[in-house]
Amino acid sequence: MSKILLVEDDHVLLANLSRFLRLEGFEVIAASNGAEGLRAVGKHRPDLVLCDLRMPEMDGETLLAALRMDASSVGLPVIFLTASADRAERDAKLQLGASDYLVKPLDLQQLLTVLRRYLPEASSE
Amino acid sequence: MEPGHPELELDLLATVFDVARIGICVIDEAGRFARVNPAFCELVDHPAERLLGQSYTLCAPDSVIAVHEKFLRAILQDSPKIPREWKIRRADNTLLDALVSFRSLVPGDGRRYAVVTFSDITESKLAKQQLELLNRELEQRIGERTSELSEKIAALTLETSNRARAQAELLDSERKYQRVINLSREGFWLINGRNETIEVNAALCRMLGYSEEQMLGRTPLEFVDDRYRHIMQARLVPRPDPAEATYEVELKRSDGSRMAAAYNATAVFNERGDREFSFAFITDISERKRLEVELQRTLSERVVILENSLVGIALVRNRTFMWINKAFEQDLLGFGEGELVGQSVAVIYPSKALYEQLGPVIHAALCEHGVYQTESRVRRRDGSLLWCLASGRAIDRHDLARGAIWTIADITQRKQAEAEVLQALEREKELSELKSRFVSMTSHEFRTPLAGIMSSIELLSDYGERLDPAERTELAGVIKASVKRMTQMLEQVLLIGRADAGRLDFRPEPLDLRLLVTQIIEEVRSVDCEQPTIQIDWRVQGVRWVLDERLIRHILSNLLSNAVKYCPQGEPVQLGIMFHSDQLVFTVTDRGIGIPPEDQPLLFQSFHRGRNVGSISGTGLGLAIVKKAVDLHGGRILVESHIGKGSCFRVFIPTPVTQTDV
Numbered sequence: 001m002s003k004i005l006l007v008e009d010d011h012v013l014l015a016n017l018s019r020f021l022r023l024e025g026f027e028v029i030a031a032s033n034g035a036e037g038l039r040a041v042g043k044h045r046p047d048l049v050l051c052d053l054r055m056p057e058m059d060g061e062t063l064l065a066a067l068r069m070d071a072s073s074v075g076l077p078v079i080f081l082t083a084s085a086d087r088a089e090r091d092a093k094l095q096l097g098a099s100d101y102l103v104k105p106l107d108l109q110q111l112l113t114v115l116r117r118y119l120p121e122a123s124s125e
Numbered sequence: 126m127e128p129g130h131p132e133l134e135l136d137l138l139a140t141v142f143d144v145a146r147i148g149i150c151v152i153d154e155a156g157r158f159a160r161v162n163p164a165f166c167e168l169v170d171h172p173a174e175r176l177l178g179q180s181y182t183l184c185a186p187d188s189v190i191a192v193h194e195k196f197l198r199a200i201l202q203d204s205p206k207i208p209r210e211w212k213i214r215r216a217d218n219t220l221l222d223a224l225v226s227f228r229s230l231v232p233g234d235g236r237r238y239a240v241v242t243f244s245d246i247t248e249s250k251l252a253k254q255q256l257e258l259l260n261r262e263l264e265q266r267i268g269e270r271t272s273e274l275s276e277k278i279a280a281l282t283l284e285t286s287n288r289a290r291a292q293a294e295l296l297d298s299e300r301k302y303q304r305v306i307n308l309s310r311e312g313f314w315l316i317n318g319r320n321e322t323i324e325v326n327a328a329l330c331r332m333l334g335y336s337e338e339q340m341l342g343r344t345p346l347e348f349v350d351d352r353y354r355h356i357m358q359a360r361l362v363p364r365p366d367p368a369e370a371t372y373e374v375e376l377k378r379s380d381g382s383r384m385a386a387a388y389n390a391t392a393v394f395n396e397r398g399d400r401e402f403s404f405a406f407i408t409d410i411s412e413r414k415r416l417e418v419e420l421q422r423t424l425s426e427r428v429v430i431l432e433n434s435l436v437g438i439a440l441v442r443n444r445t446f447m448w449i450n451k452a453f454e455q456d457l458l459g460f461g462e463g464e465l466v467g468q469s470v471a472v473i474y475p476s477k478a479l480y481e482q483l484g485p486v487i488h489a490a491l492c493e494h495g496v497y498q499t500e501s502r503v504r505r506r507d508g509s510l511l512w513c514l515a516s517g518r519a520i521d522r523h524d525l526a527r528g529a530i531w532t533i534a535d536i537t538q539r540k541q542a543e544a545e546v547l548q549a550l551e552r553e554k555e556l557s558e559l560k561s562r563f564v565s566m567t568s569h570e571f572r573t574p575l576a577g578i579m580s581s582i583e584l585l586s587d588y589g590e591r592l593d594p595a596e597r598t599e600l601a602g603v604i605k606a607s608v609k610r611m612t613q614m615l616e617q618v619l620l621i622g623r624a625d626a627g628r629l630d631f632r633p634e635p636l637d638l639r640l641l642v643t644q645i646i647e648e649v650r651s652v653d654c655e656q657p658t659i660q661i662d663w664r665v666q667g668v669r670w671v672l673d674e675r676l677i678r679h680i681l682s683n684l685l686s687n688a689v690k691y692c693p694q695g696e697p698v699q700l701g702i703m704f705h706s707d708q709l710v711f712t713v714t715d716r717g718i719g720i721p722p723e724d725q726p727l728l729f730q731s732f733h734r735g736r737n738v739g740s741i742s743g744t745g746l747g748l749a750i751v752k753k754a755v756d757l758h759g760g761r762i763l764v765e766s767h768i769g770k771g772s773c774f775r776v777f778i779p780t781p782v783t784q785t786d787v
Contacts, residue, residue, distance in 0.1 A: 010573050012603050016580035019596070023588045054569065056741070083572035084565075104572045105579035108587070 002119045003027045005046035007037035007063065008081065009055040013104075017050070020108055026115075034058025038066055041073055048118055049078045053093070061096060068097045077118040081106065148223070148243035154236055156180050156197045168223070168245055170216040186212040186220055200239040201229050210250075213243065222250040312386075312407030318400050320344045320361045332386075332409055334379035345405075350375035350383055360390050363400050368392045373410065385411045441517070442528030444470050444484070453533055457513070459506040473503045475510055487517065491529060495522035500536065512540040559732035563745060566734075570614060570742050574607035581607075606651070617746045620679065621731055624753040631676070631757040633780075635669045638677075638709075642702065645678055649685045657689040657698060662712075664703035670780055672709075676754035677778075681711065683747040684774050688715035690741055691772075708760070709778040716771035720764065728764060737768065751776075 004026045008014040011032065018028045029044045031037040035057040041049065049067070053060035060080055067073040080093055080101040090101050100114055142149060148165030150158055158176045166173050169184045176183070181197070182190045189196050189211070199207050207227070212220045223243040230238040246253075306313045312329030316322050325340045333340075333348060340348075349357045353374035359365060371389040378384055390405040431438055437453025439446055446465045454460050458473060465472065474480040483499075490497035497517045502510040514534045520527040581600040589597065623629050646659050681700070688698040692715045701712035720728065724735045729752035732745040751774075755762045758778045766772035 010577065012577035012607065013573070013580060016577065016584055016600070016603070019592075020580065020584055020588070023584075023591055083569045083576070105576035108580065108583040 001025060001027050002048065003029065003044060003046040004115070004119075005029045005031065005037060005040050005044065005049045005051075007031045007034060007040075007049065007051040007055065007060070009033055009052060013052075013106075017106070020111075024112060034060065034063040037063055041067065041076070046076075048115065049076060051078055051080055053080055053082045053084070061093070064097055079114060079118070148245070150176075150181075150241050150243070151230070152181050152197070152200070152239045152241060154197075154201065154238070156182070156193065159238060165243060168215070168221070168243055169213060184213045184215075186214055188212075197239075200227050200241065201237050203227070203229050210246070211243070221245060221247040223247070309406075312405075312409075314345060314405045314407060315402060316345060316361075316404075317402050318363075320346075323402070329407055332378075332384060332407065333376060339379075348376050350377055356388075360392070360403065360405075364398075365390070365392045365400070365403070368394075376407070384409060385414045437513075437531075437533035439465075439531045439533075440528055441470055441531055443526070446470060447528060457505075457511065457533060457535060458503065464506075473505075475502050475504050488525070491517065491519040491522060491525055493522075495519045500540075503533070511535060512537050556732075559730075559745070562734070563732040566742075567614070567618075567744060570744060571611060573742060574610045577607040578604050609651075614744055617744055617750060620750055621746050621753070624750065625731075629676075629753060629757060631673055633671045633673045633758075635671050636674050636677075638665075638670045638672070638702070639663070641674060641677060642681065642700070645681045646685065646700070649682055649689060657692070658695075659685060659689070660697050660699045662699060662701040664701065665709070670709065672778065672780060673754075673758065676757060679754045680751050680776060681713075683751045684711075684713040684776070687743075687747055688713050688717065688772070688774075690717075690743065691715065691738070692717035707779055709780050711776040711778070712773065713776075714771065714773040719768040719770055720766040720772055721768055725764060725766065729762075 004021055006014060006017055006021065006028055008017065008030075009032050014030055014032060018030050021028045029040050029046055031040045033055045034051075037049070037051065038058065040046070049063075051060045051063060058066075064078050064080075067076055067078060077099040078097070080090075080098050081104055082090055082093070082101055083104045084090055090103070093101060099118060102111060102114060142160075142162050145162065146164055147162075148168040149160075149162040150165050151160040153159045157178050157180055161173050161176045163173075166176065169176070171183070180193070182193045185193060185196075196207070198204075207225075209225050211223055211225045213223055214220055222245075224246045225241060225243055227239050227241040230240050232238065306324075306326045307328075309326060310328055312332050313324070313326040314322065314329055315324035321342050321344060322340050325337055330337055330340065344361065346354065346357050346361065353372070356372045356374055360370075369389075369391040371387055374386055374388050375383040376386050376388075387408040387410050388405055389408070390403055392400050392403045395401040431450045432452075434450060434452055437450065437457045439449040439453050441447065446468055449465050451462070454465050455462060458465070471477065471480040474483075487497050495518060498515070500512065500514050503513050503515070505511055512535070514536045515531060516533075517529045517531045519525055519529045581603045584592065585597060585600050592600070620629070642661070646661070650656060650659065685698060685700060692698060696716045699712070699714040701710075701714070703710050703712075718735075718737055718741075720735050721737055724733070727733045729748050731749040733749075734743055734745040752762060755776055755778070758780075760776060760778040762777070763775040764772065765775075
């Protein structure tokens with residue numbers, strides 16, 4: 001079972017996404033800010049990180065940078081969840097090393113599609 | 126005596142021989158004296174006995190002695206070559222001159238004899254010599270005299286010609302002078318010691334309209350206007366003082382009109398110190414007078430223009446005010462009239478340092494370009510500073526000593542306008558920045574609850590059967606709360622819009638404050654899933670208050686939700702309500718992130734958010750709404766906040782107490 005680290009400061013979304021992912025058969029580790037997320041990566045070794053961009057303590061970008069600098073997590077798929085309407089801004093984030101991004105409000109089905117792209121062995125029920 | 130008697134003849138001859146005053150001698154062929162007469166003896170001063178038989182050389186000069194034989198022969202032969210004047214030697218060896226005649230004689234004895242007669246011409250010779258000498262002397266003297274005379278004549282001639290030349294020159298000069306006098310445009314007036322006119326020139330006659338004859342003999346007094354008589358009289362005295370002077374007078378023309386004239390008079394004195402004559406040059410100054418008046422008028426005009434100019438104008442020389450107009454001195458700078466003339470320009474500089482600093486700069490600019498312009502502040506008399514546009518132009522940039530003309534214009538208004546424009550631009554920039562932040566934040570603020578709604582609905586619809594009822598209820602709650610949140614935000618925006626447009630009403634009515642407060646707290650708590658703690662410190666009696674319910678709701682709910690939002694979890698928020706000197710005082714205190722001091726002045730501006738909010742959501746409109754609501758109540762709001770420690774908002778609402786209702 002794939003392990004997904006979900007880093008999101010909006011607790012509503014955090015709860016709903018966690019619920020959804022679990023229902024879909026993923027193991028979910030939840031973190032509500034970047035710092036927590038980074039610690040969680042070290043502790044739980046997820047297979048993928050779903051990460052909001054704007055968060056207190058440490059934002060998505062910084063988390064990504066930290067992950068990419070660490071040899072053990074340099075290839076870890078990181079998907080940004082962004083509310084930004086600016087296409088250029090979103091593409092710029094990709095340049096930083098994110099594997100992909102999704103725009104809020106999330107389409108859960110679309111989320112699944114993207115997840116399967118990066119976690120091919122994820123089972124679907 | 127009868128001729129022909131030989132003894133008579135002989136006696137006669139013998140007598141003659143003896144008596145004759147002429148020296149006679151007979152010399153024989155050997156050159157010896159054969160016979161000598163007494164006269165001869167007297168001549169040579171030898172007695173006869175001495176002479177007879179002697180050689181004639183005894184009585185001959187050295188020159189003859191040298192050639193006595195030839196001489197003798199010549200005599201004996203009657204040679205015409207022998208001179209007829211001989212010198213003979215006397216006994217004392219002196220020589221005397223004699224006129225000689227000789228003839229050779231051959232008397233009966235066959236021998237040849239020479240008869241020589243001597244006339245002593247010494248005296249006559251001497252006389253002749255003397256005469257000659259005298260003659261010569263005379264001639265010499267004559268010559269000398271003649272040459273003297275010639276010299277004198279020559280000198281005289283020279284003198285005469287010099288005189289003539291001098292005279293000619295004098296005449297010439299006289300003529301020239303006359304021409305000058307007559308051609309001069311200045312009037313010329315010559316009077317004698319008795320003040321009678323002896324000469325006037327054509328110009329003067331023309332000026333006064335009289336002929337020369339009409340003026341001769343008359344005194345200048347007759348031609349001067351009464352008002353200037355005293356001046357003329359002062360000149361016509363024996364010793365006018367000063368000897369030369371110029372006056373401005375008016376002269377009377379023949380037609381009665383007056384002519385303004387400059388009268389330059391000079392008195393000429395003889396050796397005794399009496400005034401021999403005076404002459405004057407008269408210049409018609411009517412034109413000059415007219416020009417003077419014209420100039421004065423123009424000058425006055427110019428002065429009026431300069432003085433009434435609205436622009437300050439000053440002439441500055443060597444950094445000193447030489448002349449300054451009213452606009453500059455009095456209107457602009459507030460000095461009294463004349464206070465600045467002669468003063469250094471340093472007086473109007475804001476500081477001595479600036480005066481010293483700008484000196485070389487201005488100097489260099491004036492030298493190179495001839496102009497200098499600056500926007501600067503000047504110091505008024507009362508010390509206040511005034512923004513001005515100052516322009517200086519050198520009168521001659523190659524000779525800065527001549528000074529420069531400075532113009533000054535008050536640009537306070539312009540500066541103000543500029544400042545205002547800048548301010549407005551700044552504000553606009555700020556506003557625009559804030560607005561764009563609002564736009565981006567709003568999109569984030571809306572997307573978050575929308576995401577919540579979306580995910581909740583998707584879960585409910587797609588996985589609803591796999592969720593337990595509690596979860597389903599929770600999701601429904603999330604949807605409701607999210608919708609509420611978005612609605613609130615919308616309302617805030619709409620409210621602020623209405624408030625800005627002045628369409629927010631103030632409708633106070635009696636209400637139950639306690640109830641209202643309780644409701645508000647509930648609402649605030651319901652929006653937030655964390656269930657924050659809000660403590661109430663209720664210090665008023667539960668009375669009915671006259672308030673605008675909606676506005677109070679806005680005030681309290683915004684303040685409370687802010688307190689909750691910017692507070693770390695678990696920290697309680699306190700709401701205090703009390704009544705103090707006719708005012709309701711609401712106090713909302715939190716121990717949250719606090720408000721940075723730089724943001725505090727801008728706290729109540731729309732869209733403004735503290736720079737330390739991080740990712741905490743918010744529209745930046747809450748406090749703006751609070752402020753508007755407080756203002757409409759006629760109240761005040763105060764903030765006290767420290768970063769990291771928390772904030773305390775105090776709202777004072779003036780309100781009369783209506784009735785007590787417990």
